[in-house]
Amino acid sequence: MQAANSSDSSKEPPSGQPNSALKQFLSAGRRHWANVTDAEWNDWHWQLKHRISTVEQLRQYLPTLTPAELAGAKLANHKLALGITPYFFSLIDPENENCPIRRQVIPRIEETHTASWEMSDPCGEDSHSPVPGLVHRYPDRVLFLVTDRCASYCRYCTRSRLVSNASGYDFHPEFDKQIAYIASHPEIRDVLLSGGDPLLLSDEKLENLLSRLRAIPHVEFLRIGTRIPIFLPQRITPELCAMLRQFHPLFISVHTNHPRELTAEVRAALGRLADAGIPLGNQSVLLKHVNDDAEVMKALVQKLLMCRVKPYYIYQCDLIAGSAHLRAAVSKGLEIMEKLRGHTTGYAVPTYVIDAPGGGGKVPINPEYVLCRNAGRVLIRNFEGKIFEYPETSEGQPCGQPPRKISEPELV
Numbered sequence: 310m311q312a313a314n315s316s317d318s319s320k321e322p323p324s325g326q327p328n329s330a331l332k333q334f335l336s337a338g339r340r341h342w343a344n345v346t347d348a349e350w351n352d353w354h355w356q357l358k359h360r361i362s363t364v365e366q367l368r369q370y371l372p373t374l375t376p377a378e379l380a381g382a383k384l385a386n387h388k389l390a391l392g393i394t395p396y397f398f399s400l401i402d403p404e405n406e407n408c409p410i411r412r413q414v415i416p417r418i419e420e421t422h423t424a425s426w427e428m429s430d431p432c433g434e435d436s437h438s439p440v441p442g443l444v445h446r447y448p449d450r451v452l453f454l455v456t457d458r459c460a461s462y463c464r465y466c467t468r469s470r471l472v473s474n475a476s477g478y479d480f481h482p483e484f485d486k487q488i489a490y491i492a493s494h495p496e497i498r499d500v501l502l503s504g505g506d507p508l509l510l511s512d513e514k515l516e517n518l519l520s521r522l523r524a525i526p527h528v529e530f531l532r533i534g535t536r537i538p539i540f541l542p543q544r545i546t547p548e549l550c551a552m553l554r555q556f557h558p559l560f561i562s563v564h565t566n567h568p569r570e571l572t573a574e575v576r577a578a579l580g581r582l583a584d585a586g587i588p589l590g591n592q593s594v595l596l597k598h599v600n601d602d603a604e605v606m607k608a609l610v611q612k613l614l615m616c617r618v619k620p621y622y623i624y625q626c627d628l629i630a631g632s633a634h635l636r637a638a639v640s641k642g643l644e645i646m647e648k649l650r651g652h653t654t655g656y657a658v659p660t661y662v663i664d665a666p667g668g669g670g671k672v673p674i675n676p677e678y679v680l681c682r683n684a685g686r687v688l689i690r691n692f693e694g695k696i697f698e699y700p701e702t703s704e705g706q707p708c709g710q711p712p713r714k715i716s717e718p719e720l721v
């Protein structure tokens with residue numbers, strides 16, 4: 310194990326980019342747990358057993374707790390539990406109240422403020438649930454909720470109504486019923502395991518579940534949504550990877566919001582999953598004072614590619630109750646997309662989406678690149694703001710006059 314926040318420079322690619330400090334793969338170190346043995350620290354069960362989950366622990370390990378955080382922590386277990394692995398806690402900057410890691414997992418009193426437009430189930434999942442723990446909102450795929458537990462709890466969690474069971478939702482998935490529903494619906498070709506975090510299941514339980522799903526002939530494709538590689542990279546053991554690789558095609562979506570979450574430990578864990586042949590994608594949530602900044606987001610997406618993870622989605626923060634203090638404006642998200650598209654590798658550019666409130670599904674949101682369109686031509690703008698004309702065609706023939714060279718003053 311490396312010293313706290315030491316750089317894994319042996320594998321560091323050279324970079325002269327302005328965001329190069331954010332792009333370093335540092336170890337999380339061990340901060341308060343320097344006396345713990347390597348065997349304990351690298352044991353995912355030890356990490357879970359020693360999570361910071363009480364106000365007293367939080368005060369002990371984070372003496373710089375602000376009044377807003379302290380008040381939030383005292384009330385947290387009535388809404389969404391407080392829980393942070395020692396590994397992830399070691400990434401928090403105790404001197405910075407606005408540390409982007411801290412803002413994601415330390416409760417604040419603002420979580421108890423609910424605006425009139427906020428909801429407990431902003432994606433309308435409960436109204437699309439034919440059996441407990443299964444959401445069938447899109448025609449050919451289902452969301453299979455495996456557990457209500459996570460390694461650490463994100464304060465903006467869209468499923469905070471059920472995750473951690475702090476608010477008494479009483480979540481009881483019934484795998485037999487969930488699997489029977491999928492088996493009796495031949496239109497379901499894609500199953501996404503989520504929760505809570507499916508990788509908190511033991512290898513044996515997860516293998517049993519994946520085997521049963523894989524045995525359904527019309528299930529073509531399996532996916533797991535997890536934040537475990539980020540909160541608890543120790544869980545990504547060679548044994549887990551060997552088990553998962555039996556179930557291809559199996560994709561994994563991880564959830565990373567800030568480049569500092571991509572540590573040396575996380576890069577190694579993601580590498581083990583990639584080596585098992587598992588295609589990896591990342592989902593980020595746009596969060597105020599965490600990643601609502603183009604340079605931060607650019608460093609994140611570029612670093613993800615270095616970890617063999619395709620940036621997949623940036624989500625506009627759902628209208629989950631008590632999340633206003635973390636919600637960035639849509640205009641900020643559009644500004645970030647404008648600064649990514651064309652300015653970095655296309656593979657690094659995720660799709661920015663709003664999950665339409667109430668259950669409308671994901672809607673992609675893009676800066677305007679089509680300036681106007683008619684039967685004869687399409688007028689488009691590129692990432693530099695230059696304008697081009699593309700002819701519409703019918704059977705290969707332009708519908709209008711051949712393209713003209715457009716100069717910008719003509720349009721002002």
Ligand code: SF4
Nearest residue numbers: 459462463466505536
């Ligand atoms: S890991 Fe996912 S499900 Fe768990 S608290 Fe975070 S956002 Fe919610």
